[in-house]
Amino acid sequence: MGHSRTQVAIVGAGPSGLLLGQLLYRAGIDALILERQSADHVLGRIRAGVLEQVTMDLLDEAGVGARMHQEGMVHGGFDLLFNGARHRINLARLTGGRHVMVYGQTEMTRDLMAARQGAGLLTVYEAADVTVHDFVSTQPSVRYTKDGETHTVACDFIAGCDGFHGVCRASIPRTVIREYERTYAFGWLGLLSDTPPVHHELIYVNSARGFALCSQRSASRSRYYLQVPLKDSTSQWSDEAFWDELRRRLDADARDQLVTGPSLEKSIAPLRSFVAEPMRVGRLLLAGDAAHIVPPTGAKGLNLAASDVKFLSGALIEFYREGSDAGIESYSERCLRRVWRAERFSWWLTGLMHQFPENGPIGQKLQEAELDYLVHSEPASQALAENYVGLPLGFGGDPIVREGPESN
Numbered sequence: 001m002g003h004s005r006t007q008v009a010i011v012g013a014g015p016s017g018l019l020l021g022q023l024l025y026r027a028g029i030d031a032l033i034l035e036r037q038s039a040d041h042v043l044g045r046i047r048a049g050v051l052e053q054v055t056m057d058l059l060d061e062a063g064v065g066a067r068m069h070q071e072g073m074v075h076g077g078f079d080l081l082f083n084g085a086r087h088r089i090n091l092a093r094l095t096g097g098r099h100v101m102v103y104g105q106t107e108m109t110r111d112l113m114a115a116r117q118g119a120g121l122l123t124v125y126e127a128a129d130v131t132v133h134d135f136v137s138t139q140p141s142v143r144y145t146k147d148g149e150t151h152t153v154a155c156d157f158i159a160g161c162d163g164f165h166g167v168c169r170a171s172i173p174r175t176v177i178r179e180y181e182r183t184y185a186f187g188w189l190g191l192l193s194d195t196p197p198v199h200h201e202l203i204y205v206n207s208a209r210g211f212a213l214c215s216q217r218s219a220s221r222s223r224y225y226l227q228v229p230l231k232d233s234t235s236q237w238s239d240e241a242f243w244d245e246l247r248r249r250l251d252a253d254a255r256d257q258l259v260t261g262p263s264l265e266k267s268i269a270p271l272r273s274f275v276a277e278p279m280r281v282g283r284l285l286l287a288g289d290a291a292h293i294v295p296p297t298g299a300k301g302l303n304l305a306a307s308d309v310k311f312l313s314g315a316l317i318e319f320y321r322e323g324s325d326a327g328i329e330s331y332s333e334r335c336l337r338r339v340w341r342a343e344r345f346s347w348w349l350t351g352l353m354h355q356f357p358e359n360g361p362i363g364q365k366l367q368e369a370e371l372d373y374l375v376h377s378e379p380a381s382q383a384l385a386e387n388y389v390g391l392p393l394g395f396g397g398d399p400i401v402r403e404g405p406e407s408n
Ligand code: FAS
Pocket: 011, 012, 013, 014, 015, 016, 017, 034, 035, 036, 037, 042, 046, 047, 048, 049, 050, 105, 127, 130, 161, 162, 163, 164, 165, 166, 167, 168, 268, 269, 270, 287, 288, 289, 290, 296, 298, 299, 300, 301, 302, 303, 305
């Protein structure tokens, strides 16, 4: 069934693991992916919806961008709603023509799964009890159980793409890794429905009743979020209660436009700012949510995972092609500069858009004042826009990543 040896053992078949596997495959590097859940379970998670240019380019480089270009929606702006009025942030004008792509993480994952299957590459789904070994040596290995049989896979590198609750970061001695964390006293209650979006672009809402976000997956499928107390559970939120509360947080025009319908999915995601340093220990390299978490307000989670994978795939290709470990050595430092910029932006936008009762009534007034300044200040709007579309890879003197592998 499994391999006894591979060049790169990837733990986790979410976007990070699958994208890394695809980029390595196109460079002729062998990688085995071990995933704890079933493929259907992975596809059943409804998560991110907005892709930055860096992520779009990486999907093209991986040869899986076709459906994104065909079905994704290019957005040149979004609305900020506060104090009962909507203000458009014109991303394209403020960033010299840049935009974002609205294309669900579920679809991106589906495209990556199809490409891997089409290439006949092995992903072991429902791999239980994955453990990682000897990653501070040059001969690491991973172990897993499948159908009651235990397998050991020798490898050159382990890519920890196993998300926030994964085994890889947890296997690094506490004396070696530093973790930085901020938690928030609220979560996002998300609802997916086969209804036309309330607006052709996203609407981010600062309301005294709590944050709301009107997003979308296609012209006929919408994704909405409400800030709710962490103690809430989805069982407390009927579809009707959700739509009523959303209406209360919207402006009159959006209320008129809103088309409601039965929920296809409802879930509550906790919000967290989290970074683990370093992202590499020996031959174990962490990527995506395994290394960092951002509150989803700035739509950075999935995009940070993609830029980690770009740095990681480049480093591994350089190692195998040129025998150089320069990219491996600098991997953590290069990822973390970008990670912390996105952490800062996501934390700032979360603080601006959500309700923090502990800040009292003045808190709402100060947020509204900052939003009022922001939408009337060109430099302030530009700062928001350039972070939202995603800072370019060479920003702030970051070494440019060489273009990826020509297809093998
Ligand atoms: P993932 O968590 O997606 O994938 C990790 C994979 O590893 C999973 O499939 C898991 O089953 C597997 N795994 C875990 N432990 C394992 C083990 N021991 N052995 C083998 N496999 C193991 N980002 C946005 O930009 N916008 C959003 O709206 C948004 N909403 C989110 C909602 C939720 C509930 C969560 C948790 C995240 C959300 N995110 C959002 C962030 C999300 O999109 C992540 O950034 C993205 O999934 C990161 O991808 P991965 O790094 O692959 O991690």
